[in-house]
Amino acid sequence: MQQIKSPSIENLPKIGYYTSKEQKKEEFYKNESHIYKQGPLSGVKAGAHKLYNDFLTYFPKGFAGSKNSDFYEYLSLGMVPYIVGSATLIALYSAANRKFLDSDASCARSAAKCFGAGVVLYGIGKWASQKLSRTLIHASTGVDLNMRYINKKQELPEPGQEKGIVRVQYPGVFDSVNFFRKDLLSKDSELNHGDINAYNDKIAKKAGFKNKLNCPAQTMDDKIRELKARSCALENVNKYILAALGVAFGVQKGFSGLTFRRPFESLKNAFKDSAKQLWKGNDRNLVTKHYGKALIFASIASTLSSWLIPTIAFKHNPNKMTSKVDTKKEYEVA
């Protein structure tokens, strides 16, 4: 039988009674998963880390069929088709243009520019919608749904290896609804704020509980779950409306004037002209005239709804509190 050694035995933190808090934190952070300090670029960093590792580690692991490929790696692999697909779409419209004759090539190039702008703005729209709604929710509820933690994963040894590698991952704290990492949150609040309930207290205050709760985790866990579920559902629809708006914006004639010689000027003009054209629409009939406007209004409405609906549900209204005790039900007293 194989002797299983717990990794943490070797790397036990050198913590004693007299070690300072910071030292304790350091030692803890070395080997354990923990929430790190978030900044404005933390999402970008995590995305870059994912992309970089996609091509270096996750694809090789996947093709090798290792046991250590998990769901996080699979989801991060899912970024690649989006990027590659967008590039292919743009290439489909532009790669063949050099083979066309002059007149056709110029026509095709302008069409390709519009389409490329549409593709790029699709991605931007998707990203922007999520970012926007989540920042708004963070501001109003205190819950940062983008929060990430460092996951230190000890992998099993591959065939031929003695020891497995410790891999670093950057998953989100609130990725799952039912199993969000409240343990990490409590640990983080303990280490950084002294109180194990610091985080829950903070969001409970934002939620509208005036007095400090005795067991904030009990109430706030459910609230967080509901918040996450609602915002996730609404985001998943909202981002595609904004993506459609991005496409509509990019397909306008203004973007056919893009040049590489003067990129910024042409971009500025393109944005201006396309915005006007999108708003103005086409005189052919009612639909064509107002579709752009409808898209704009719809995207604004859906973004607002994706912020407002979860927030309003999150807020605690003491007047509308319902008891969880069902008075009609009969209880058997043993």
Added chain:
Amino acid sequence: MKVISPVLQDRLNNQKNVAFLENKKETENKHEKIYNDLTNKANQVKPNEPKAKLVDENLLEAGVSAIKGVGSDSVNFVKAVKTGKMSDNNLGRINDLGMKAGGVLIASYLATKAKTKTEALMQFIGGGAFFASMALWPKLFINLPAKLVHKVDIGKKYISAQGDKKDLYLDNQFIVWDATGITGEKEREKCRKTALQNRTLWMATAGFATPLMTSLFGNFIEPKVRDIVTEHDIKVASRRINGNRTKVDIAKDAIKDKALALTNKVGLHKKELHNERKIAKLIDSYSSSSKPADKQFFDELAQLLYVGDLSNDFRSLDDVKPIQAFNSGNLADALQEVYGRRASVDAKDLKEKLQGVNIVETKPRKHSKNLSVTKAIPKSGIFGSGNKAFQKDMLINLEAEDIKSITDALGENPTIEKVRELLTTRYKTLNNISANKPLPQRGKAEIERFMQFLGEDLSSENIKSKLRLSSQSCVQEDIIKFIDSIKDDMTLEQIKEKLQGLKQFSGSAVLRDDTLVNNFIDTVDKNFVPTEAFKKLLTDAQNQPEGGKNIAKFVSSIKDDMSLGQIKERLQNWQKTLSSNTDTNINAIGRCMDIMDGKNTYESLVDSLKTIEKPTEGEKHVIKFVNAMKDNVSLEELKTKLKAWRKSIEQNNAKYQQAIDGYIKAIDDSCTPETIKNTIRDMADLKVVKKPASEEKISEFIKSLGLNPSPMLVKEKLSEFDLSKSQIDDLLRRVNVNMDSFKEYILNYNMDFVVPLRRNVKEYLKTVNPIVGSRAESGYTRTYFAVMDNIFNKLGFVKKSEKELLERITMTTDEYCYENLREFFKNLVADVEFDSKEYHQLVEKLLRPLEKCPSEGLIDDAMRASKNIAKGLPAGDKVLNRAFLGSEDGSMINVIQNYIQAQKTNIEAIVARPVICANFEARLKEGKIRPFNKDITKPGEEKLLSAAKYLIYQGNVAAVNNKAGIADINFVELMKSLYDPEAFKNEPEFIQKHVKDLLVQIDEDFVKSNGSKELKNATRKYLRNPSLNSLAQKYATSLYNNKSWLKIFAPMAAVLVATTLLVQPLFGNIKKEFPEEGEKGGTK
């Protein structure tokens, strides 16, 4: 193996102490109890039953479940937003729902931006293809090969314990093995590994594969969609042209119109059809239910349909035949037949009609029984169109006694047929009388009468026809024979001999008398003139109009022996006759107009006209005219026509009067009768008779014009003289016209002077451009000029180009051709983007009627003119002729003409441009357009072709801005290459094959569109953003460069598919994890 204490084991083995065991139950302590329970059930402890279940679906069920999934996803979305409680898996599925919704939004938005229907449809088809290819790529190229090679179903799904449908191998570290039933570790490892590897492959290839698949599919299916859309458009257009009418609608209208017309004709029943509403209902029931018109329909219609009181007359299906004939439009005739057979005539009306009937007198009136009715009642019935050979001189009215006898014999409400039978039997036609029966003698008076009856037309046909109609039928056959024997070559003496031969005919009591024959001959002689003139009379008199007849007559009366004084006398007499004729004719019309003034119906009008006793020639003409117009024209139109007639007679006669005056004055000693005759004959050609002119006068005229006369002055002065066409040409050739005024004249072209002036232009240009002059013999420039002439002559909207062209009169041939083409295309192409308002303004500007526009339409004239040009080309250029002008459909000139036709609405110019482009491109592809070097690989020719393409696609934008190096090219070579005759072989088939849909679109939909409302609808229908350049962009990229696009991306797709398939066997290798026994020894 059970692990029990030896004590217990002992006790179990020794069954003697069972009672001891049983007694020991009470003293068993708690721990022992637990221990015993566990050991007793040691082998029965099992894990829980797995709640997860595999999903086993085929493709169809998978599709159905996918559709159901959309519903459940949306329900979950609402739940999640409402309650906030949702599982992770279902939250993730809402992403797919959002993606589909976003796809629909994007597709619909792009469809609103699409410029054609096919484009709009393709957005949705492309979107659907995108999602389909996202699903199909893994299924077809990853899962299927894995299953075939490794026998592992990677796409297996299962339903979890929570009720969610998930992929089995979604998470590499969480696979529900107990639900699959796969037990062995090796198998499990193999499945897991292949699944992971293939899913990674899917992630790697999906980005390339999905767009490629969608675009290839779209490329494949777009032409088919376009065909379907054009067919649908054609149907809609044809319905629009026919006013949304089906066959049944047309039949309904036809029945209504014809039936009503019949009632009006008959005059018996002037009300509406009694069952019109029921008929309409019946027809509507058939048309709404789209039933075909079957026998039941016809039977019901027969019962309902009647004209007046004919409801009882349609007794059998044979009577329904006329109704069955409504599709062919012969309803009126068919109904008339039935009507004639069955309809009854009111006796009173019959009386009135019989009073109006004229019959021919063959004997004095006392013997009324021997009255012969000749054509008094025409074959077509009482209500048919009157027989034009009615000669009222010879006819008399029926007496009241006769009428009474007729009506008594017929009885009450006789049928039309009965009436006809009775009248025909009673009053035999002359045709039935044989020559052998004795007939009363005829005298001189009769012959004179006959000659009067003949009139002035002494052609054999006229004689024959009049003889047939006359009462002298006893000699009819003989005389007919005689007339037939007269030939045009015969001289008068021969004719006279023939006449004398008539005496020998038997049974011809008329001609037994020599005096009669001689009298006949004398009368003939009086009217006969010398042979040549007689011939000319016979031929001319038949062809010329009224005035011409008189002229011919007069010409014939002039003899070479006559003196000028005699000729003058004759002229004056003729003048008098003309004036008297005019008097009679004008006054007759005036009188008739007065009579017509109070009348509202034709019958009352005809009746009133009949009251004229002894009508003069003019009045006869008027009555004839009225009778002819009766069936075809309404009363008001008739009156207007009579007025116009009157006016024309006045004008014409005034002109003739003037002419004759002029002539009388102009007769000098130098004139001979021949010259006089010729000039009088020439007068007949001209519609406007002006002063006669001699050479001196012409030279005087030219002098009077001055050095640099303006064309208007020329025109004015010319109108004062009367000149033949050839004289006008000569004149214009001699006149030196100033350039500016010349220009003006061209721009305000007058159709009378176009031809000689065009010639002047050409000659002028030849003098300026000697190259043009030297090349004038080449077929291409000739045809080119011919086309330009066509345009110049007929299509006024090229005025601008002419102006600018003439300003640059000092250019070379190339420039000249270039400029012409440039203007040609420029004026017909919208090469500038503009707003819809500008667009509409521009289009309305173009639709505004041009000055001096031909009434029939620009395009008809253009077509005709171009066809005439073909005739004008020399025989050696037949090939070019055919190529350039081509057959009816589809040659280049036809395409251009269609293009010109399309210029009626600017839309069409935009839609038609692709036709030309497509035509050109298709021919390019097939190698049919080549310069005369016939060597495509030469470097200069690519440039040439690109320049040609540029010109055709972008209009002249490129040419103006000197793009594609057009200025460097030999433009004539370019034009030669475009109009290569070999390129136009089998042109119609070619067009059918390549551009049929577009041409059909143009022909069907835009030929009839006039006015701005339809224009607006047409724009909305066919164009979204009316800019030719944008449309050309789309067409350029999609229609004409498919192959070059496919050349790049089809191999890419093939490479991708090949790699995915080839990589498959490398997967699923578990040798490292499970090395075979004996290779490396046992486990560590």
